[in-house]
Amino acid sequence: MPTPSGPANGPELETVHLLRAASVELALHSARFAQLNGLHPTDVRALIALMDARRAGEETTAGRLGAALGLNSAGTTALVDRLERAGLVRRVRGEGDRRRVVIEAEERAVALGWDYFGPLIERSAELLRGYDEGQRAAIQGFLAGVRDAAAAERE
Template sequence: MEIVHLLRAVAVDLARHSTRFAQRNGMHPTDVRALIALMDAARAGEETTAGRLGTALGLNSAGTTALVDRLERAGHVRRVRDARDRRKVTIEVDERAVALGWSHFGPLIDRAVDLLREYDERELAAVRGFLTGMRKATV
């Protein structure tokens, strides 16, 4: 149970860290979750429509539209029309939003990377397996 309690504590600490970022930048915590979802999709080579973003965040259509409008007004995202199908609009994160996020989360990411360098491949595989299993358990 000790590891379960440590995992819960880490989840709480990470949520607090994310909330501080949102507060310092005049954002709602859902805005931060949206930016993370958009960056994760981009990193995976996936385009994200408003519908797909709403599904990922558990928002209805009106809530998703309000969220994207808010992020666009703040300069964090932009709507991009598909060149082949002008009806299709994807949401992309602006580079300034990435830089803003990196300025807050970068030091934490650097510390995590440094910690991971202390583990050998076998240990990393165990950590990866545990975290992957936990992600599946939360869905």
């Protein structure tokens, strides 16, 4: 089997392979959470997107959520309806514009996620505490760059 040539064949490849392996493990962890809680993997991605928006102080409309997940309008409505029936999200009026309907994660969803993902989050944070500020900045820069590169491939 031919091997790639160019920069991808250098020492950086080991880090790229480790990132890929970590991504696979995180996806499997997320899939186990979905299975244990009777959720679809897209439901989990939606809850993560809603919690990320909440942490950033942003409101999420159904349209914005659908765009983030790559869903059409009908798929987004079905997703939100399903999560609402499960008691994991709610539709509320926007704070800045009361005409807008925004989707918010219920506290139950936050608690459910923290119970399952909390130990992994804590362990990851503990690992990062072992690095100095410059190293953490480099790690964040690398991960943000990979995220941006993957998002660009999606478009």
